[in-house]
Amino acid sequence: MVELAKSAKCLPVSEPPELENWVHPSGRLILIGDTAHPFPYGATQGVAVCIADAAALGEFFRHLHNDSQIKSFLLAFEEIRKERIQNVLKSEVMNLTGMTLPDGEFQQMRDTSFRQNYDLGLDAFDGEDKAARARWEMDKDVFAYDAEEHAAEWWNDWGLLKERAYASESAQPVLDALGPVHIQVSSQSQDVILRAC
Incomplete structure (x- = not known):
């Protein structure tokens, strides 16, 4: 594209x-x-x-x-x-x-969390990342309306x-x-x- x-x-x-x-x-x-x-x-x-x-x-x-x-x-x-x-x-x-996110500490934490969840067979927003979980909960509300x-x-x-x-x-x-x-x-x-x- x-x-x-x-x-x-x-x-x-x-x-x-x-x-x-x-x-x-x-x-x-x-x-x-x-x-x-x-x-x-x-x-x-x-x-x-x-x-x-x-x-x-x-x-x-x-x-x-x-x-x-x-x-x-x-x-x-x-x-x-x-x-x-x-x-x-x-x-x-x-x-x-x-x-x-610009390259840096927060971007690396986000990517690491997503990779770890993927390796464990979890959804991207499962696991320890509370900010990602909060984003997912908001997204679910967006689509369930x-x-x-x-x-x-x-x-x-x-x-x-x-x-x-x-x-x-x-x-x-x-x-x-x-x-x-x-x-x-x-x-x-x-x-x-x-x-x-």
Whole structure:
């Protein structure tokens, strides 16, 4: 592959700055993908998180019934995706840092640990290297995630609740539908009688 390249560029690997908000205050515009959360050059999950953004938005908007839900969905998207992206980015930066160590003591320790595990028939991240184990645990979390499922959980926990509250606010109260009402309370029982006029 390197031989087929017509030119090569050396690009710095650095953690991009984080945007404070992805949703415009109007609630009608959102940044997603690389515009909201750019990943460093050489990262392996950059495209995957963009696809996961689309999957989560699709799951939210599957439940859209009226315009008033849009802002709530966009804010929920930012809420559930932002922390996720930060964790994936942290994992990516750790992996890039670990795999691009300059020649020296830490690079030799990493390589020795991987070789020893290989000779013992162990996985690269098994054994004594706690930093490598921590990286592996983060990587497993990256791959064991379903963006649609996470959005569906939000819908079940919060979206339905908000929708039902909105429906009850916009519903006409029963007493209003009856018109003027006289309330009659019987002194011999606790019964309350409602009578439409």
